[in-house]
Amino acid sequence: MGGKENLKDFIVGSVPTVIYIPNFISDSEETNLLNNIYKAPISKWKSLKNRRLQNWGGVVHEKGLLPQDLPPWLTKITQKICEETELFPSAINHVLINEYLPDQGIMPHQDGPAYFPVVAIVSLGSPVVMNFTPHTRLRECASTITTNGEYSNPDEAIEVGANKWLDNQNPFSVLLMPRSLLIFKDNSYSDYLHGIADCNLHRVDEVVNVFESLKHHVQDHPLLETEGKETEITEQFKIIQRTSTRVSLTCRLVLKVHKNLFKF
Ligand SMILES: O=C(O)CCC(=O)C(=O)O
Numbered sequence: 001m002g003g004k005e006n007l008k009d010f011i012v013g014s015v016p017t018v019i020y021i022p023n024f025i026s027d028s029e030e031t032n033l034l035n036n037i038y039k040a041p042i043s044k045w046k047s048l049k050n051r052r053l054q055n056w057g058g059v060v061h062e063k064g065l066l067p068q069d070l071p072p073w074l075t076k077i078t079q080k081i082c083e084e085t086e087l088f089p090s091a092i093n094h095v096l097i098n099e100y101l102p103d104q105g106i107m108p109h110q111d112g113p114a115y116f117p118v119v120a121i122v123s124l125g126s127p128v129v130m131n132f133t134p135h136t137r138l139r140e141c142a143s144t145i146t147t148n149g150e151y152s153n154p155d156e157a158i159e160v161g162a163n164k165w166l167d168n169q170n171p172f173s174v175l176l177m178p179r180s181l182l183i184f185k186d187n188s189y190s191d192y193l194h195g196i197a198d199c200n201l202h203r204v205d206e207v208v209n210v211f212e213s214l215k216h217h218v219q220d221h222p223l224l225e226t227e228g229k230e231t232e233i234t235e236q237f238k239i240i241q242r243t244s245t246r247v248s249l250t251c252r253l254v255l256k257v258h259k260n261l262f263k264f
Pocket residue numbers: 096098106111121130194248250
């Protein structure tokens with residue numbers, strides 16, 4: 001990967017814009033990140049009902065970020081993301097680290113309004129499938145457009161318009177392999193909820209990036225071996241079993257930063 005001009009080669013699926021970069025970091029970078037994450041004091045972990053997380057970069061409020069410097073082991077990865085994607089107007093200043101056991105996930109949600117609408121997620125450890133589902137607002141629009149569309153030939157146009165809308169709002173899934181980078185922005189950020197199912201079996205037969213995600217991993221995962229016939233992967237392996245912990249780094253930019261605590 002070298003700069004923006006290659007980024008479009010990594011777009012997956014049909015919804016603008018989901019970008020999946022396999023092997024964005026190396027094995028040793030992955031190990032280093034995990035070592036640093038688990039070196040953090042236990043008090044750095046916040047336990048939620050269905051996962052643990054570490055918050056780095058400061059506290060995000062509705063009105064912006066009360067910043068804290070990211071440690072060098074994190075700026076190394078956030079700078080790499082900024083440089084190689086060229087999608088962030090200034091340095092990434094916030095990183096959320098989520099840890100999931102094999103039967104843990106995250107409810108479908110939309111990221112908060114304080115963030116610049118580009119999300120970069122580095123995956124470590126176990127693979128998982130992330131599901132994108134259209135926001136309710138869109139589903140409501142879909143029924144509105146069938147009754148309120150203004151077209152010269154109402155019957156035909158409504159038909160076409162409705163189908164187009166429905167096609168565009170299909171749910172989709174992305175397989176996130178360890179060491180990959182997922183970016184979502186534009187429609188996939190604003191019109192979809194994203195989540196991870198809280199069960200240890202995830203279906204991969206319908207993911208939008210099955211080829212991109214699995215072709216690099218045949219050697220790593222004997223279970224995925226297909227006697228050298230990579231194209232058969234989708235036919236033979238429709239489910240992944242999560243057997244180990246997944247850790248992810250959700251890297252984002254909060255544009256509004258409060259320099260002074262008392263100016264809040
Ligand atoms: O763990 C992930 O890949 C997703 C995390 C996420 O969506 C979030 O922190 O908002």
